[in-house]
Amino acid sequence: MTCQLSDQVYLGLGLNAPSGLLTKPDNTAWVGLQLPSPQEVFSVDINPTIAYKLTLEFTIGVGAQIEYFKLRLNHGPFDPLVGARAFDATDWG
Secondary structure (H helix, E strand, O other), X not given: OEEEOOOOEEEEEEEEOOOEEEEOOOOOOXXXXXXXXXXXXXXXXXXXXXXXXXXXXXXXXXXXXXXXXXXXXXXXXXXXXOEOOEEEEEEEO
8 A cells, every 4th residue: 555645755555464373173083183173374564664755766764574473283182181281472564
């Protein structure tokens, strides 16, 4: 997305989701259920930019890349002796 503020100044914004994954087996008797399940990976990139037209042929711009990342791993079914075995993480970068 772009927006022209004047004859020489432009703003831009990019937004995308480069990673996404969700796995959850339907069969709870499946032998592979002890592997991390369900799993979730999600990320979003936000890219704000600004540009300035110096001459008809030359424009200079600057931007940033901001990313949100979420990860969730669950290891098999709930075990009353061990409890829930899960790992959750989120971060901005």
